[in-house]
Amino acid sequence: xxxxxxxxxxxxxxxxxxxxxxxxxxxxxxxxxxxxxxxxxxxxxxxxxxxxxxxxxxxxxxxxxxxxxxxxxxxxxxxxxxxxxxxxxxxxxxxxxxxxxxxxxxxxxxxxxxxxxxxxxxxxxxxxxxxx
Amino acid sequence: xxxxxxxxxxxxxxxxxxxxxxxxxxxxxxxxxxxxxxxxxxxxxxxxxxxxxxxxxxxxxxxxxxxxxxxxxxxxxxxxxxxxxxxxxxxxxxxxxxxxxxxxxxxxxxxxxxxxxxxxxxxxxxxxxxxxxxxxxxxxxxxxxxxxxxxxxxxxxxxxxxxxxxxxxxxxxxxxxxxxxxxxxxxxxxxxxxxxxxxxxxxxxxxxxxxxxxxxxxxxxxxxxxxxxxxxxxxxxxxxxxxxxxxxxxxxxxxxxxxxxxxxxxxxxxxxxxxxxxxxxxxxxxxxxxxxxxxxxxxxxxxxxxxxxxxxxxxxxxxxxxxxxxxxxxxxxxxxxxxxxxxxxxxxxxxxxxxxxxxxxxxxxxxxxxxxxxxxxxxxxxxxxxxxxxxxxxxxxxxxxxxxxxxxxxxxxxxxxxxxxxxxxxxxxxxxxxxxxxxxxxxxxxxxxxxxxxxxxxxxxxxxxxxxxxxxxxxxxxxxxxxxxxxxxxxxxxxxxxxxxxxxxxxxxxxxxxxxxxxxxxxxxxxxxxxxxxxxxxxxxxxxxxxxxxxxxxxxxxxxxxxx
Numbered sequence: 001x002x003x004x005x006x007x008x009x010x011x012x013x014x015x016x017x018x019x020x021x022x023x024x025x026x027x028x029x030x031x032x033x034x035x036x037x038x039x040x041x042x043x044x045x046x047x048x049x050x051x052x053x054x055x056x057x058x059x060x061x062x063x064x065x066x067x068x069x070x071x072x073x074x075x076x077x078x079x080x081x082x083x084x085x086x087x088x089x090x091x092x093x094x095x096x097x098x099x100x101x102x103x104x105x106x107x108x109x110x111x112x113x114x115x116x117x118x119x120x121x122x123x124x125x126x127x128x129x130x131x132x
Numbered sequence: 133x134x135x136x137x138x139x140x141x142x143x144x145x146x147x148x149x150x151x152x153x154x155x156x157x158x159x160x161x162x163x164x165x166x167x168x169x170x171x172x173x174x175x176x177x178x179x180x181x182x183x184x185x186x187x188x189x190x191x192x193x194x195x196x197x198x199x200x201x202x203x204x205x206x207x208x209x210x211x212x213x214x215x216x217x218x219x220x221x222x223x224x225x226x227x228x229x230x231x232x233x234x235x236x237x238x239x240x241x242x243x244x245x246x247x248x249x250x251x252x253x254x255x256x257x258x259x260x261x262x263x264x265x266x267x268x269x270x271x272x273x274x275x276x277x278x279x280x281x282x283x284x285x286x287x288x289x290x291x292x293x294x295x296x297x298x299x300x301x302x303x304x305x306x307x308x309x310x311x312x313x314x315x316x317x318x319x320x321x322x323x324x325x326x327x328x329x330x331x332x333x334x335x336x337x338x339x340x341x342x343x344x345x346x347x348x349x350x351x352x353x354x355x356x357x358x359x360x361x362x363x364x365x366x367x368x369x370x371x372x373x374x375x376x377x378x379x380x381x382x383x384x385x386x387x388x389x390x391x392x393x394x395x396x397x398x399x400x401x402x403x404x405x406x407x408x409x410x411x412x413x414x415x416x417x418x419x420x421x422x423x424x425x426x427x428x429x430x431x432x433x434x435x436x437x438x439x440x441x442x443x444x445x446x447x448x449x450x451x452x453x454x455x456x457x458x459x460x461x462x463x464x465x466x467x468x469x470x471x472x473x474x475x476x477x478x479x480x481x482x483x484x485x486x487x488x489x490x491x492x493x494x495x496x497x498x499x500x501x502x503x504x505x506x507x508x509x510x511x512x513x514x515x516x517x518x519x520x521x522x523x524x525x526x527x528x529x530x531x532x533x534x535x536x537x538x539x540x541x542x543x544x545x546x547x548x549x550x551x552x553x554x555x556x557x558x559x560x561x562x563x564x565x566x567x568x569x570x571x572x573x574x575x576x577x578x579x580x581x582x583x584x585x586x587x588x589x590x591x592x593x594x595x596x597x598x599x600x601x602x603x604x605x606x607x608x609x610x611x612x613x614x615x616x617x618x619x620x621x622x623x624x625x626x627x628x629x630x631x632x633x634x635x636x637x638x639x640x641x642x643x644x645x646x647x648x649x650x651x652x653x654x655x656x657x658x659x660x661x662x663x664x665x666x667x668x669x670x671x672x673x674x675x676x677x678x679x680x681x682x683x684x685x686x687x688x689x690x691x692x693x694x695x696x
Binding site for chain 1: 246247249250252258259261262265266334335336338375376377463466467468500501502503575576579580582583584586587593595596597604605606607611614687
């Protein structure tokens with residue numbers, strides 16, 4: 001039997017807008033993935049540690065409060081330092097379209113802004129997961 | 133005519149004439165309201181058999197106030213055009229407030245950043261990357277002074293949306309500044325959000341234990357009732373609940389449930405219902421289903437009047453008034469093709485006005501993108517002004533009253549909301565529903581349903597699951613960025629303040645705050661004194677938290693600097 005894709009869903013910093021992250025976590029689960037929901041108030045180091053401990057295939061970041069350009073490089077460098085090259089890094093939430101190329105250049109594999117449909121997110125993960 | 137030419141150009145632009153004709157004969161795919169009610173094609177007097185105008189509807193200004201709380205509504209006074217502002221430092225926020233005031237805004241309205249919402253000072257380790265990003269951080273009386281500089285506090289009406297967690301320190305900071313500037317608190321006009329219970333659902337649970345939320349919320353309400361007769365001491369936030377993805381009847385039922393937690397506490401303290409209820413207000417969402425939102429507002433007005441009169445025995449009609457501000461639904465806006473948000477907000481604002489709103493915030497079109505740019509903010513204010521001055525909707529009170537459909541939908545929402553309130557009662561009331569996380573589960577389940585409705589196409593959203601062709605690469609009116617310098621300056625100022633203030637004097641006021649909390653006294657007077665001695669938001673809250681047996685710092689890092 002094929003191993004389930006394992007996704008870590010999390011928020012970083014103090015931002016408390018967690019509705020999007022929770023909905024995505026629930027619906028990835030419904031689509032047959034295993035989801036570790038880390039929730040709010042996480043640090044870059046804490047997220048990467050959890051990703052290693054849980055041996056996940058994907059890290060999903062949810063941003064709303066304008067801190068995406070600050071925290072993204074910190075998470076990416078923490079992942080690099082720990083050799084998580086084979087973990088897919090995706091982000092979703094609320095940010096200007098102008099920031100998408102910046103976030104991609106920082107090392108996010110794919111960005112899903114508010115208004116993205118779940119089937120799009122699910123098929124992207126299934127087709128691009130690196131470990132499988 | 134050149135049919136060949138037409139056919140060629142049609143092929144060029146990929147139009148299928150078959151699809152074109154299908155679209156010509158297109159019918160709507162759903163006849164459900166946003167909240168899921170099946171709707172008839174036509175409503176007639178048969179849909180409201182047994183209806184009694186005087187008992188259930190009545191003229192505006194008369195019980196049960198279904199049609200409005202004032203007999204003449206907007207002829208007596210337009211709604212307050214109050215755009216929410218919170219951006220960068222207190223000085224940046226002050227500047228934007230003044231700008232909107234100069235552009236014709238009629239009420240000041242400030243919102244907090246996530247650090248203030250969590251009740252943290254700007255120098256907290258977690259605040260480093262967050263100060264000013266989503267609103268304004270008020271750490272000390274100095275920040276409140278900057279925010280309110282040159283503004284005549286006895287003349288303006290200020291809505292301190294702030295952070296419900298920190299509502300007690302916020303009220304203390306506002307009163308302290310006013311008193312230092314020789315204003316009598318009795319003359320201050322405005323409102324404070326002060327609904328700490330709801331804030332646990334906005335991501336600030338560690339800062340909002342239920343017992344402390346009720347204690348601090350009720351302290352502010354009691355203090356204002358006794359000392360600030362022109363002040364609205366709470367705006368129970370149904371809006372934030374709705375933003376979780378719940379339906380219109382759930383918004384009313386859960387909002388009323390939370391409101392009753394505070395009312396019951398005030399009654400336990402010996403206040404009479406007619407003493408405090410006339411200053412109770414709500415913050416309501418206006419979502420995208422036009423008639424459903426109007427019906428929701430009308431139903432809420434009737435239900436509140438009956439609740440106050442029947443359950444709580446209010447005698448003063450003003451105690452029965454459902455007074456409310458509307459915030460158009462941020463969660464209905466999308467970043468794709470963002471100019472369409474102006475249209476969405478316009479319909480929502482129209483629904484709020486036809487529903488008889490007292491005060492309105494229109495979301496800026498860039499709400500799902502960044503904090504409002506100056507141009508976005510101004511455009512949102514202009515939407516309100518076009519509505520107020522051009523459309524004629526202010527002429528007649530409750531113009532949809534008597535519509536077979538709107539009255540039937542009002543009845544339906546009332547029925548559904550009452551059913552949910554009974555369900556809450558059956559599980560032991562709202563406090564039990566919160567403590568057992570029943571309410572959390574409702575929010576989570578409903579939010580998933582809303583996404584599934586969009587994924588499946590059951591609900592259509594232009595730019596999301598229909599007409600998705602245009603992929604913009606720029607935000608039309610630019611992006612609001614928050615100056616990193618403003619945040620750094622504020623953090624530096626707070627650190628300097630904490631070094632140079634008189635610690636002996638502050639310690640005394642903190643001791644009084646600790647003792648008053650332990651003795652079950654109202655904490656607001658001690659908070660005002662501590663604020664004047666340069667005690668900060670987190671210090672005031674932390675001191676009270678410790679007495680209640682919670683860690684001084686909700687993030688569990690900072691220790692209390694005060695001797696015991």
